[in-house]
Amino acid sequence: MIEEEEPNWLTRREELPRPEELMPLYQSLITPDLALAFDILTPNPSAAPGLNAHDTAANHHPAQALLGVPDFESPNHSSPAGSGSGGNELARTLKRPRLVWTPQLHKRFVDAVAHLGIKNAVPKTIMQLMSVDGLTRENVASHLQKYRLYLKRMQGLSSAGPPCPMSAADAATEQLFASTPIHNPFLARGASGTGQESFMQFMAPPLLQHHQHIAAAASLAQQRFYHQTQHFGSPMATGVGYDYGFPTMTGGSGLGMRHSSPLAVPPNSYGEGIDSGSRRRVLTLFPSGSED
DNA sequence: CCGCAAATAT
DNA sequence: TATATTTGCG
Numbered sequence: 001m002i003e004e005e006e007p008n009w010l011t012r013r014e015e016l017p018r019p020e021e022l023m024p025l026y027q028s029l030i031t032p033d034l035a036l037a038f039d040i041l042t043p044n045p046s047a048a049p050g051l052n053a054h055d056t057a058a059n060h061h062p063a064q065a066l067l068g069v070p071d072f073e074s075p076n077h078s079s080p081a082g083s084g085s086g087g088n089e090l091a092r093t094l095k096r097p098r099l100v101w102t103p104q105l106h107k108r109f110v111d112a113v114a115h116l117g118i119k120n121a122v123p124k125t126i127m128q129l130m131s132v133d134g135l136t137r138e139n140v141a142s143h144l145q146k147y148r149l150y151l152k153r154m155q156g157l158s159s160a161g162p163p164c165p166m167s168a169a170d171a172a173t174e175q176l177f178a179s180t181p182i183h184n185p186f187l188a189r190g191a192s193g194t195g196q197e198s199f200m201q202f203m204a205p206p207l208l209q210h211h212q213h214i215a216a217a218a219s220l221a222q223q224r225f226y227h228q229t230q231h232f233g234s235p236m237a238t239g240v241g242y243d244y245g246f247p248t249m250t251g252g253s254g255l256g257m258r259h260s261s262p263l264a265v266p267p268n269s270y271g272e273g274i275d276s277g278s279r280r281r282v283l284t285l286f287p288s289g290s291e292d
Numbered sequence: 293c294c295g296c297a298a299a300t301a302t
Numbered sequence: 303t304a305t306a307t308t309t310g311c312g
Binding site for chain 1: 296
């Protein structure tokens with residue numbers, strides 16, 4: 001019996017990938033506006049993946065050419081010595097659209113936090129550790145706030161009652177605070193002892209090419225695009241609401257959380273699981289990197 | 293700069 | 303409407 005490497009994803013040993021290692025995850029945080037402001041070429045006329053511009057209404061972007069990472073981090077003028085923190089003030093001052101924390105992005109976030117430790121997990125450090133272009137400290141800070149709340153909520157919950165539904169933060173968190181359509185029957189399973197079973201590999205079937213052509217992705221052969229279909233909560237759209245797998249912490253009514261049916265989406269069916277003409281579908285394609 | 297609370301946008 | 307993200311304050 002040798003200490004064989006255990007495929008335990010639950011291992012807290014989150015290896016902190018070096019900036020170079022986790023480069024592939026770069027989310028095109030550069031929005032068209034931002035790019036324009038920089039006078040750099042705009043990859044695609046549409047919103048950049050990962051970021052939903054205020055122009056969500058016009059989601060019919062044909063192709064997703066997410067190439068040419070505009071390194072707004074390295075100015076042409078080159079002020080090597082000067083401007084340590086300044087860098088590109090323009091970039092910082094630009095109004096960026098809502099940042100969409102994709103599971104992958106969140107994953108990296110969690111990884112960073114795990115490695116830094118709860119004590120050192122401060123926005124700035126996390127941000128630096130994530131090494132995601134365009135990601136601001138504010139973004140991380142706010143996300144961290146929610147993340148902590150989420151953890152706290154979960155802790156208190158797991159303390160009183162039957163076995164926790166899942167490995168907790170690991171799974172749920174990875175799921176990004178709850179926004180992944182992927183629901184598998186195993187997810188709601190009580191793990192015995194340390195038997196924390198993971199289940200994040202089931203999702204990765206060839207699910208794309210739904211609408212237009214995303215051939216552009218060809219460049220990043222390793223990157224898979226997953227179309228997350230979200231439907232705006234319509235008062236009448238009952239029957240199939242969000243399937244949030246995590247507690248709501250609304251400060252309002254407190255109740256009113258409806259659990260939609262356990263959307264048992266087969267590993268083959270995606271997106272079109274529910275259809276509705278009047279529903280607005282937000283296509284969020286997130287490139288899957290080498291992580292997870 | 294960090295954390296929290298409120299405001300705003302989607 | 304609720305949720306997510308942003309913004310302001312201590």
